[in-house]
Amino acid sequence: xxxxxxxxxxxxxxxxxxxxxxxxxxxxxxxxxxxxxxxxxxxxxxxxxxxxxxxxxxxxxxxxxxxxxxxxxxxxxxxxxxxxxxxxxxxxxxxxxxxxxxxxxxxxxxxxxxxxxxxxxxxxxxxxxxxxxxxxxxxxxxxxxxxxxxxxxxxxxxxxxxxxxxxxxxxxxxxxxxxxxxxxxxxxxxxxxxxxxxxxxxxxxxxxxxxxxxxxxxxxxxxxxxxx
Amino acid sequence: xxxxxxxxxxxxxxxxxxxxxxxxxxxxxxxxxxxxxxxxxxxxxxxxxx
Numbered sequence: 001x002x003x004x005x006x007x008x009x010x011x012x013x014x015x016x017x018x019x020x021x022x023x024x025x026x027x028x029x030x031x032x033x034x035x036x037x038x039x040x041x042x043x044x045x046x047x048x049x050x051x052x053x054x055x056x057x058x059x060x061x062x063x064x065x066x067x068x069x070x071x072x073x074x075x076x077x078x079x080x081x082x083x084x085x086x087x088x089x090x091x092x093x094x095x096x097x098x099x100x101x102x103x104x105x106x107x108x109x110x111x112x113x114x115x116x117x118x119x120x121x122x123x124x125x126x127x128x129x130x131x132x133x134x135x136x137x138x139x140x141x142x143x144x145x146x147x148x149x150x151x152x153x154x155x156x157x158x159x160x161x162x163x164x165x166x167x168x169x170x171x172x173x174x175x176x177x178x179x180x181x182x183x184x185x186x187x188x189x190x191x192x193x194x195x196x197x198x199x200x201x202x203x204x205x206x207x208x209x210x211x212x213x214x215x216x217x218x219x220x221x222x223x224x225x226x227x228x
Numbered sequence: 229x230x231x232x233x234x235x236x237x238x239x240x241x242x243x244x245x246x247x248x249x250x251x252x253x254x255x256x257x258x259x260x261x262x263x264x265x266x267x268x269x270x271x272x273x274x275x276x277x278x
Contacts, residue, residue, distance in 0.1 A: 014240075015239060017243070024229075043229065105242070106238075109237065109238075110233060110234050112232040
């Protein structure tokens with residue numbers, strides 16, 4: 001199918017000299033035998049697991065190539081990392097990884113992102129545990145597809161006692177090489193939230209001790225009244 | 229995922245993959261291996277010519 005059959009308008013047939021950089025969310029997935037890992041989409045692509053390099057196919061109509069203008073098919077990504085971070089705040093997306101991709105092949109460009117036919121995952125940029133700490137490992141998310149378990153990021157404190165796969169082990173089982181970004185815009189603390197101080201864990205005991213002291217004082221006061 | 233208003237369309241090659249492939253091919257060619265030497269013409273070709 002030629003390019004002119006599915007695009008129109010003044011921008012028909014753009015030919016950039018390098019692939020686009022995009023950001024998106026995806027669920028980490030582990031094969032049933034534990035030998036392979038991959039990524040699963042969140043919405044339309046939720047029924048498929050893809051590897052480091054993948055070609056888009058339409059889940060509704062295999063007779064046309066993705067992406068088709070009047071169909072919602074194809075890979076999706078956002079131009080800005082901040083938009084992907086915003087998407088990750090939604091309840092249903094909390095257990096997803098934020099990944100950087102190189103988007104290529106046939107594409108339709110929109111204000112905030114792209115729909116495209118070929119994708120190569122470059123890096124895992126964010127993997128937050130449900131508690132808000134950076135995820136260092138991946139644990140069974142309790143959901144999945146036939147042949148694949150979804151994995152959810154977990155921090156070093158929440159993984160205690162649970163079977164997990166470290167991020168590096170996850171990457172090693174992919175069908176290609178990708179980075180794990182641990183820089184300032186990578187696996188960092190949640191924006192606007194500080195790591196807890198070391199004394200925070202002791203605070204509940206301090207409050208309880210103060211409340212018991214107050215109760216004792218009231219009991220002493222009551223006893224004094226009864227005695228008087 | 230809401231992407232906003234459509235702006236343009238086109239086609240782009242994944243040039244980063246191609247550059248890796250070229251590097252790997254170069255590495256293959258530079259291997260100093262005796263088994264690869266017969267690719268050069270010999271004094272007694274096995275296929276008669278002329």
